[in-house]
Amino acid sequence: MNKVVARFADGRLVKGMTADFFPAKDTFHVSVVGASADAKPVEIHTKDLKALFFVKDFDGDPSHVERNEFDPARPPVGRPIRVRFKDGEVLVGTTTGYQAGRPGFFLVPADPDSNIERCYVVTAATEEAGFL
Numbered sequence: 001m002n003k004v005v006a007r008f009a010d011g012r013l014v015k016g017m018t019a020d021f022f023p024a025k026d027t028f029h030v031s032v033v034g035a036s037a038d039a040k041p042v043e044i045h046t047k048d049l050k051a052l053f054f055v056k057d058f059d060g061d062p063s064h065v066e067r068n069e070f071d072p073a074r075p076p077v078g079r080p081i082r083v084r085f086k087d088g089e090v091l092v093g094t095t096t097g098y099q100a101g102r103p104g105f106f107l108v109p110a111d112p113d114s115n116i117e118r119c120y121v122v123t124a125a126t127e128e129a130g131f132l
Contacts, residue, residue, distance in 0.1 A: 005053040006030060006044055009086070014042060017059050023104055023120060032059055046104070049074045050085055050125040060115035065117050067111040068092035074112060080132040081107060085125055098129065 002021070006014040016030040018041075030040035048050075068090060070076050078094035085091075091107060098105040104122045123129070 003055050003058060004030060005055055005058070007050045007053065008048055009050045009122070010048075011087075014044065016042070021052060021120070023106075024063060046122065047122075047124065049085070049120075049122045051122060052120040054118050054120075056115050064113065064115070066114055068110070070110045071112055076110070078108065080110070082128075082130060082132055083107065083121055083126055084128045086127050087125075091119070092122070092132070098131075100129075 001019050003018040004016065004018050004021070008014075014030055014032060016029050016032040016035075018028055021028040023046075027043050027045050027089055029043055031041045032039065035075065068082075070080065071082065076094045078096040078100070081093060081095045083091045083093075091109065093107040093109040095105050095107050098107075102123060104120050106118055107121050108118045109116050121129070
């Protein structure tokens with residue numbers, strides 16, 4: 001099971017656990033954190049997302065300011081990339097799977113202290129994505 005935060009293109013947010021997210025599938029399910037034990041998982045359509053964040057914990061550190069730069073002491077694995085979403089948010093990290101025209105790709109944040117372990121970026125929710 002993976003801890004995830006699903007951020008929708010329309011601004012909605014769902015936090016929970018998933019075991020069936022695959023980039024090639026159109027839908028996956030999230031057992032929402034805090035829901036009753038008998039609650040059914042929520043079905044999510046990947047095309048409706050901005051990104052799916054795989055996180056260390058659901059609360060994160062509200063005082064942490066995400067650094068969009070690489071630590072010179074830790075060479076990045078993968079190709080450095082900068083993504084600007086349609087809502088203005090910018091993420092910098094690395095990818096091994098970005099290709100223009102694909103529906104999405106995984107990104108590992110540049111900030112080693114980020115609560116985000118990796119995220120699946122939905123290309124339709126981006127304004128711009130390019131290698132650094």
